[in-house]
Amino acid sequence: MEPLILAVEECDFVNEPVCAPGDVAELFVFTDTLWGTPITRTIFLIGLAALIVIALLYFGYRNRQPVPTKFQAMMDSVTGFVRDEVAIGIIGPEGVKYFPYLLSIFLFILVGNLFEVTPLINFPITSRMAIPAFLAIVTYLIFVIVGFAKNGFRYLADIVWPRSVPVAMRPLVGIIEFVSYFAIRPFSLAVRLFANMVAGHVMLSLLLVTGFIFVVNIGEIPLKGSFGFAWFALGLGIFLFEIMVAVLQAYIFTLLSAVYIQTSVHPEH
Template sequence: MEIPDVGELFDFPAIWEISIAGINLSINRVVLLLFVTTVITTLLFYAAFRKPRIVPKKFQSVMEALVEFIRNGIAREVIGPDGDKYVPFLTCLFTFIFVLNFFEVAPGVSFPPASRMAVPLALSLIVYVLFNAIGFSKNGFKYLTGILFMPGVPWWLYPLVTPIEFISVFVIRPVSLAVRLFANMMAGHILLAIFFFTTYAIVNPLRPASVLGVIPLALSIVFVAFEVFVGFLQAYIFTILSAVYIGDALHPAH
């Protein structure tokens, strides 16, 4: 079995060629998976809460546990008393990213869309626009002054501190949020591909019942479970950082 070039793991030709006014709007595998993820995320919440029961069934209980986890573990813990109003957004964000990451180990897919920089960058821009909109709508111009002119800082340090704070909040935050998710999912995808190609190279010449053939397969299962955990962890980190940014926008002077 020939091992493909690493670039082939992330390069997908267009499935449907679409061009409008010279703008390439073709649908490739990544775009298709984004559509599928949106549908899955919508169906999960629709199926769970379309007709909620006082005594919930198993699936509704699982989804309610997810909402409570985001509300109590992230929104209220990070944002504070105002966090409840952002629970729907944070819950959808976490679920969407986790489903995206789960495609890495999904049979027949084996590719996390977040390993393409455009995907986490788009998600981080949504968070960026949201927390800035919240900051300006809640605090007005004080949102900007609270960030750029931090309380307790001597006035003579403002020429140094103010540019740093501006770059940190308005430039580095969205970039670092996107790069963190992108880098982890891309690295995980490459490692998973290398591991399975290596496993195939070892197992293929051996008898399936041999001990040497079973061990790599068992390790593959463990590695897949680990990648699912990494996908969950990255969704959690992205969501909790989004909550931190929203909290900072609500209380810029703190």
């Protein structure tokens, strides 16, 4: 609620087209610490996300009866999806080894993303570069280490000298492949998630806050005030859209991590 309050105080709703904070960083960077510790709001939310993931799994898998409860059945379908469709489905039978990692990133990113549309939180921790960058680097380390461990030097050789393309094309394709594998992959993985969540948070904040402020002050600005309803309605539509984006981006990050690991486990494909 902090950015919303700031925007209400600062917004010159009579003259400005939208109620945006003076610095866009105000939507993302929280420097106030909580309870006199170095914990900022973002750090608190990162911890909360971890706690929620652990709680979901804890309550999903304690006291298992032969017939699971509705919540347990839902958790079964989530974990079963990551295990059977992503880990085993993409990587193959040995994908089971990577299931703990894939399940961890999926649930952690999913909860972090859904914070964007969680009332009273309204802030996706994945819109802070720290989380996507760190997880992308972990995926990067896993697929590079697995690639070399499974295939030795041939892993690198097959990338820079791809034997499946004509000889004349090999140097060019090799350079493209090398850059794609070792530079673009981790970067695009991190930026895709980060940018989606930043864009979603900016859109929701601006539309809902502007709509709210315009409608509240409709007495002073009749025309803008009536437009405020449209902004607010559009904001609610995007709110629903962002729920889908949150799930989709968590899935894409997990899926691409599995695909990258798969290319290291079976480099010939």
